[in-house]
Amino acid sequence: AQKITQTQPGMFVQEKEAVTLDCTYDTSDPSYGLFWYKQPSSGEMIFLIYQGSYDQQNATEGRYSLNFQKARKSANLVISASQLGDSAMYFCAMRVYDYKLSFGAGTTVTVRA
Amino acid sequence: SQTIHQWPATLVQPVGSPLSLECTVEGTSNPNLYWYRQAAGRGLQLLFYSVGIGQISSEVPQNLSASRPQDRQFILSSKKLLLSDSGFYLCAWSVRVQGNGYTFGSGTRLTVV
Numbered sequence: 599a600q601k602i603t604q605t606q607p608g609m610f611v612q613e614k615e616a617v618t619l620d621c622t623y624d625t626s627d628p629s630y631g632l633f634w635y636k637q638p639s640s641g642e643m644i645f646l647i648y649q650g651s652y653d654q655q656n657a658t659e660g661r662y663s664l665n666f667q668k669a670r671k672s673a674n675l676v677i678s679a680s681q682l683g684d685s686a687m688y689f690c691a692m693r694v695y696d697y698k699l700s701f702g703a704g705t706t707v708t709v710r711a
Numbered sequence: 712s713q714t715i716h717q718w719p720a721t722l723v724q725p726v727g728s729p730l731s732l733e734c735t736v737e738g739t740s741n742p743n744l745y746w747y748r749q750a751a752g753r754g755l756q757l758l759f760y761s762v763g764i765g766q767i768s769s770e771v772p773q774n775l776s777a778s779r780p781q782d783r784q785f786i787l788s789s790k791k792l793l794l795s796d797s798g799f800y801l802c803a804w805s806v807r808v809q810g811n812g813y814t815f816g817s818g819t820r821l822t823v824v
Contacts, residue, residue, distance in 0.1 A: 633812050641799055643755075643815035689754060697743050697762075697805060698770075699813055701755040 600625045602692050604702035611680045611709050618665070619675040619705050621690030631693045632673040634664065637704070638686040646688075649673055677707075685709045713738035717802045717816030724823055730775075730789040732819050734802030737783065742804040744785040745813065746777055749799040761785060797823045 601624040611617040623632065634646040649657045649664045657664040665674040677684055690702040717734045724730060736742055743762055747755040757770045759777035767777050774793050778786045785802060802816040 631812075635812075641801075641818045641820070643801065643803075643813075645812045645814075648812055698757055698760055699745070699803075699805075700757070703754045704752075706752075 600627075600630075600692055600694055600700045602690050602700055602702035604690055604705050606705045607703070608706040608708070611677075611684075611707060613682060613709055613711050614679055616676060616678045617680055617707060619677070619688050619690075619707070621673045621675065621702060623671050623673060623690070623692050625692065625694055627694040629695065632664070632666070633691040633693070633699070634662070634673075634675045635689045635691060635701075636684075636686045637689065643689075647675065680707075680709045682709050682711060713804075713814060715802065715804055715814055715816045717819060719819055720817065721820045722822070724792050724821065726794055726823055727791045730787070730792050730796070730821070732787040732800055732802075732821075734785045734787075734816055735783055736785075736804045739783070739804065739806065741782060742806060744779060745803040745805070746785065746787050747801045747803065749801065751798075755801065759787070792823045794823050797821055 603622045630651045632649045636644040636646055647657050647659045647662045647664050649666045656666050661678045663676045685708050687704045687706050689704045691699045693699045714737045745760045746758045748758050749755050761767050761779045775789050800819045803813040805813045
């Protein structure tokens with residue numbers, strides 16, 4: 599069975615600073631995909647970034663980057679230059695061969711002015 | 712472009728009443744469709760997924776059922792709601808290709824009273 603672990607229930611970050619959200623995963627499938635989603639208070643799920651298990655380079659999307667350490671089975675999200683609008687819940691998720699997406703418990707990020 | 716519609720946005724239902732939540736997708740054919748539930752402040756739990764018309768897989772035993780009467784329509788139902796059915800329900804779709812994330816609907820906030 600696949601498992602996603604996010605150990606940080608909540609984090610505070612100062613505006614314009616960077617923040618790292620931890621995510622570890624467990625799967626025996628050699629082919630998998632890792633995703634990060636943002637969920638603001640409105641409830642919508644916003645896709646942020648994707649990393650494939652065979653990708654050689656870490657994924658980046660604007661201010662978001664994914665620190666992929668395959669041997670350690672970690673896929674941490676780094677948000678650079680935090681903005682007030684980044685305050686939200688962030689979920690790490692994994693998909694394996696069966697196309698089902700499994701989610702971690704989430705990390706709430708609060709950006710302070 | 713692909714869009715996903717989910718309604719209603721909020722719903723308050725008495726215990727023992729029936730439930731029907733509908734989700735439709737536009738702009739794609741033969742998608743995978745999913746129903747997730749999210750308890751307050753928690754991660755997303757996969758309830759059902761479907762790879763085709765009439766094909767439904769249930770992830771957890773519960774008071775709910777799902778149906779897919781058309782290629783791009785996914786319905787979540789219950790004959791008699793329980794208090795424990797309260798939560799935020801999200802519909803999502805994906806294509807059967809690794810590297811593509813899920814697109815989520817805007818969600819239905821269900822309160823059973």
